[in-house]
Amino acid sequence: EQASAADVFNWKFQSHHTPGSLAVESVIKPFIERVEKMSGGRLKISLHYAGELVDYAEVDKALQANMIQISNTSSLFFRGAIPMGWVTAPNMPPFVTRSNDEFNELFHHRGLDDLVAEALNERGIKYLGCHSVGNTYFWSKKPIKTLEDLKGFKVRFFGSMSDFVEHFGASPVMLPHPETYMAIAMGTLDGSGTAWWLYRDLKLYEVCKYFVGPAFQVPQGMELWASKKAWDELPADLQAIVETAAHAFNTDYMDAVTMQERDMFNKSFKEWGTTYTEFSPEEVARITNEFSIPYLDKVAEEQGKKDPRVIKAVEIIKQFMKDYGYIK
Amino acid sequence: MRFLTGFIQFVDAMVDRIGKIASFLIYPTMLVLVYEVVMRYYFTRPTIWAHETSCMLYGAHFVIGGAYALQKGAFVSVEAFYMRFSRRTQAILDLCTWTMFYIFVGVLLWKSLPWAWESFKVSEFSDSTWGPYVWPVKMTIPFASFLMLLQGMTKTIKDAYLAVTGRELVVGADAEAAAGN
Amino acid sequence: MNIEMISVLLFGSMLLLLASGLPVAFVLGGLAVVFTGVFWGPESLFIILARTFSMMSTTTLVAAPLFVLMAVVLERSGVAEDLYEMMYRWSGGIKGGLAVGTVLACTLIAAMSGIASTGVVMMGVMALPAMLKRGYDKRIATGCILAGGVLGPLIPPSIALVLYGTMAQVSIGALFAGGMAAGMLCSLLIIGYILIRCYLNPKLGPAIPVEERADWDAKISSLKGVILPLLLITAVLGSIYSGIATPTEAAAVGALGAFVCSAIHRRLTWDLIKSVAYTTIQVQGFMMWILFAAQGFAAVYMGLGASRMVVNLVQTYQVGWWTMLIGIQVVWFLLGCVIDAWSILMITLPIILPLLPLYGFDPLWLGVLYAVNTQTGYLTPPFGTMLFMMKGIAPKEVTMTDIYHSIVPFVVTQLFCLALCIAFPQLVTWLPNLLFK
Numbered sequence: 037e038q039a040s041a042a043d044v045f046n047w048k049f050q051s052h053h054t055p056g057s058l059a060v061e062s063v064i065k066p067f068i069e070r071v072e073k074m075s076g077g078r079l080k081i082s083l084h085y086a087g088e089l090v091d092y093a094e095v096d097k098a099l100q101a102n103m104i105q106i107s108n109t110s111s112l113f114f115r116g117a118i119p120m121g122w123v124t125a126p127n128m129p130p131f132v133t134r135s136n137d138e139f140n141e142l143f144h145h146r147g148l149d150d151l152v153a154e155a156l157n158e159r160g161i162k163y164l165g166c167h168s169v170g171n172t173y174f175w176s177k178k179p180i181k182t183l184e185d186l187k188g189f190k191v192r193f194f195g196s197m198s199d200f201v202e203h204f205g206a207s208p209v210m211l212p213h214p215e216t217y218m219a220i221a222m223g224t225l226d227g228s229g230t231a232w233w234l235y236r237d238l239k240l241y242e243v244c245k246y247f248v249g250p251a252f253q254v255p256q257g258m259e260l261w262a263s264k265k266a267w268d269e270l271p272a273d274l275q276a277i278v279e280t281a282a283h284a285f286n287t288d289y290m291d292a293v294t295m296q297e298r299d300m301f302n303k304s305f306k307e308w309g310t311t312y313t314e315f316s317p318e319e320v321a322r323i324t325n326e327f328s329i330p331y332l333d334k335v336a337e338e339q340g341k342k343d344p345r346v347i348k349a350v351e352i353i354k355q356f357m358k359d360y361g362y363i364k
Numbered sequence: 365m366r367f368l369t370g371f372i373q374f375v376d377a378m379v380d381r382i383g384k385i386a387s388f389l390i391y392p393t394m395l396v397l398v399y400e401v402v403m404r405y406y407f408t409r410p411t412i413w414a415h416e417t418s419c420m421l422y423g424a425h426f427v428i429g430g431a432y433a434l435q436k437g438a439f440v441s442v443e444a445f446y447m448r449f450s451r452r453t454q455a456i457l458d459l460c461t462w463t464m465f466y467i468f469v470g471v472l473l474w475k476s477l478p479w480a481w482e483s484f485k486v487s488e489f490s491d492s493t494w495g496p497y498v499w500p501v502k503m504t505i506p507f508a509s510f511l512m513l514l515q516g517m518t519k520t521i522k523d524a525y526l527a528v529t530g531r532e533l534v535v536g537a538d539a540e541a542a543a544g545n
Numbered sequence: 546m547n548i549e550m551i552s553v554l555l556f557g558s559m560l561l562l563l564a565s566g567l568p569v570a571f572v573l574g575g576l577a578v579v580f581t582g583v584f585w586g587p588e589s590l591f592i593i594l595a596r597t598f599s600m601m602s603t604t605t606l607v608a609a610p611l612f613v614l615m616a617v618v619l620e621r622s623g624v625a626e627d628l629y630e631m632m633y634r635w636s637g638g639i640k641g642g643l644a645v646g647t648v649l650a651c652t653l654i655a656a657m658s659g660i661a662s663t664g665v666v667m668m669g670v671m672a673l674p675a676m677l678k679r680g681y682d683k684r685i686a687t688g689c690i691l692a693g694g695v696l697g698p699l700i701p702p703s704i705a706l707v708l709y710g711t712m713a714q715v716s717i718g719a720l721f722a723g724g725m726a727a728g729m730l731c732s733l734l735i736i737g738y739i740l741i742r743c744y745l746n747p748k749l750g751p752a753i754p755v756e757e758r759a760d761w762d763a764k765i766s767s768l769k770g771v772i773l774p775l776l777l778i779t780a781v782l783g784s785i786y787s788g789i790a791t792p793t794e795a796a797a798v799g800a801l802g803a804f805v806c807s808a809i810h811r812r813l814t815w816d817l818i819k820s821v822a823y824t825t826i827q828v829q830g831f832m833m834w835i836l837f838a839a840q841g842f843a844a845v846y847m848g849l850g851a852s853r854m855v856v857n858l859v860q861t862y863q864v865g866w867w868t869m870l871i872g873i874q875v876v877w878f879l880l881g882c883v884i885d886a887w888s889i890l891m892i893t894l895p896i897i898l899p900l901l902p903l904y905g906f907d908p909l910w911l912g913v914l915y916a917v918n919t920q921t922g923y924l925t926p927p928f929g930t931m932l933f934m935m936k937g938i939a940p941k942e943v944t945m946t947d948i949y950h951s952i953v954p955f956v957v958t959q960l961f962c963l964a965l966c967i968a969f970p971q972l973v974t975w976l977p978n979l980l981f982k
């Protein structure tokens with residue numbers, strides 16, 4: 037039956053973020069307000085924080101069941117069941133894209149988003165695009181100036197980044213998240229890494245004086261998913277509103293993390309006494325050629341058997357890197 | 365009646381056996397974590413699998429342990445008012461309230477079966493760097509719920525017998541003492 | 546139906562079903578299913594499964610069965626009994642001495658584990674039989690274990706404080722220091738209460754009759770029994786604070802260490818290995834089924850709009866500094882009666898965080914108040930998880946009514962501690978200031 041213009045829709049937004057976080061304050065709340073305003077109150081969204089309704093690992097099933105209607109998540113979390121999860125923004129190996137513009141070009145304009153959308157659509161999920169959640173770095177208790185220094189470095193990382201540091205002799209440690217701060221403080225771990233703002237917000241600068249770059253994923257990506265069932269129930273104008281708001285979600289997120297990251301480098305590092313070190317351009321090239329490209333090839337070979345879209349995605353990524361002169 | 369007592373005895377024996385086997389999962393859980401500590405601290409070679417393995421073992425441990433705990437009468441209840449009723453009244457009351465048990469455990473079984481089956485069908489593995497198969501641990505939920513339902517049914521059968529006849533259904537001294545709950 | 550009505554209906558049926566004698570796990574689980582099905586839609590019943598599986602995937606909970614295992618091994622192999630015999634002989638004429646010793650042990654355990662059940666279950670297994678055997682009143686015996694046990698989430702390591710710190714963006718190290726200060730204070734107050742109470746009424750925690758008091762030789766010889774447990778505690782605590790192991794891993798080290806102790810006492814047999822495993826799975830089985838039924842229950846309540854209700858409540862009233870502070874404490878306390886500490890944080894923090902700069906609350910101080918306040922939640926009826934844990938492991942003679950009675954004075958003591966922390970913030974902040982300024 038046709039939805040009438042007077043129908044009010046209520047959606048539940050399950051985030052994997054906690055109250056007060058950058059994502060919630062600068063991105064998710066404005067998104068919810070925007071949708072409600074643009075729809076004249078016809079689409080209301082209630083926000084649920086990390087683990088409130090379902091944990092991040094159950095979000096796909098909860099969307100399929102239409103128990104929740106929208107979530108910011110990552111297909112990395114589901115790469116065990118969704119082969120495309122290996123080549124989406126959250127799981128990019130280091131130095132594929134090296135600026136925000138490049139990220140936007142590769143994902144939004146070269147066809148990667150479309151491949152992901154297709155794969156997710158088959159699973160009852162409406163893909164609303166990927167977005168930056170900030171550049172990926174890592175931080176350490178001891179100075180790390182060259183790749184050599186990674187030998188024996190005990191670090192908590194996830195996804196492709198964990199494989200990357202392991203490739204160069206580090207020891208990725210898989211500790212429960214709530215134990216990380218204490219583990220670093222006590223020296224059980226030498227450091228950890230992910231989007232930069234966790235260094236700031238978890239006050240990890242108190243225990244890690246060294247911040248290591250250059251940014252490995254520029255930027256780290258996450259995704260916005262909706263329940264296909266809920267999506268199909270929306271009238272066309274509300275669908276257009278959500279899509280427009282989702283677009284703004286992506287730019288809001290990118291702008292907020294970029295601006296605040298600059299602030300941290302310029303002001304906070306001095307206050308905290310943080311030392312920033314970078315791998316050399318030669319080492320960046322080495323990481324790209326020795327790790328990132330073979331990683332992508334391996335993913336294409338292994339996951340391509342399950343979903344040929346993965347092979348196509350890797351082709352797009354490598355072509356992009358050639359066009360920008362990052363590989364030959 | 366022979367069929368019912370036979371059923372109860374069968375379920376009691378099965379849950380007891382399975383619970384005792386599952387109870388030994390605690391030992392690998394412990395040893396795996398100690399191994400991780402030793403490898404990381406003394407050899408700087410942490411594993412990528414220890415924490416995830418221990419977590420899966422422990423998940424299976426307690427979810428399967430539910431039916432065993434139910435059999436041993438370990439599920440706590442508030443008995444302040446309940447104790448004042450006669451055994452027969454208690455049985456009648458339980459026949460009503462235990463519908464909540466069936467609703468809860470039934471939904472768990474109903475929802476978990478296709479969920480675990482799908483995971484098996486696509487050979488789902490975990491999102492971690494190690495990436496082990498996750499369907500075996502997912503399968504433990506429908507398995508454990510099924511055991512739980514069977515164990516609950518033995519109680520309902522006894523309650524129904526007591527409610528109708530006014531006499532306790534005697535199945536075997538041990539089982540009787542244990543399943544009082 | 547609005548959320549206020551749903552709340553009345555939900556908690557009304559919870560009370561009724563609890564009173565009917567249905568096991569707690571099935572009260573919560575059943576209600577979660579019914580309320581999801583009716584108010585949220587049958588497709589959302591997946592939430593019950595999702596909560597179950599996420600409990601099974603919570604890596605920090607792995608410590609729970611390992612601490613249970615450790616306690617059961619120490620109890621079965623007689624090490625715990627030796628420890629209590631030593632405590633008993635040394636406490637001599639002090640009335641309530643064993644209960645005081647138990648609270649001290651709980652405080653140490655709280656420094657090893659981040660979850661509330663650890664202390665309750667370990668001491669419930671080891672200390673409760675020892676105290677009852679020596680004529681302690683069952684209410685003071687269970688009460689002191691419960692009150693001491695729930696220091697777990699207050700004294701670091703603490704998962705509750707990590708979560709709060711992550712959300713409120715307060716240094717976790719500073720929060721830990723604040724939690725340590727408040728935890729010590731709370732522990733001292735509990736001990737003070739026990740000593741006064743038993744002094745006034747010696748029947749509650751009898752001292753050893755004068756003629757039976759141990760002489761120095763007997764006292765010294767009883768120390769033999771504590772060498773091993775003390776070594777074990779040192780090993781567990783030491784491994785955490787020297788960075789060898791995380792708290793979860795330390796639990797495994799402790800459990801293995803308990804087996805080593807029993808082997809040194811020549812009591813490690815195949816029967817012991819089997820029987821401790823059977824006891825552990827039984828305790829663990831019912832504990833976890835209660836916990837994930839409770840998780841489902843809380844998730845459903847939030848899915849139906851619990852936080853909206855709290856927001857409405859706050860927005861209705863424009864209040865002053867003290868009223869707001871006390872209001873927050875009351876809301877935390879009341880929510881603690883019916884749901885778990887984690888859900889409380891999720892419901893209230895989104896409302897409280899924007900108020901922090903407005904009212905000038907120190908987020909560090911408020912975080913410690915949160916930890917002090919919500920520890921009572923584990924003990925307050927109708928739904929206090931630790932009360933049910935205690936019932937599950939206590940001897941049959943300890944009834945649920947005993948347990949409900951036992952915690953009243955201790956909850957009052959905890960609230961007194963909370964009041965002190967509110968009135969004198971320096972009680973909380975001196976340690977973080979010392980270490981982090």
Ligand code: NA
Pocket residue numbers: 654655656657658659660696697698699700701702703
């Ligand atoms: Na603790």
Ligand code: NA
Pocket residue numbers: 881882883884921922923924925926927928929930
């Ligand atoms: Na409570």
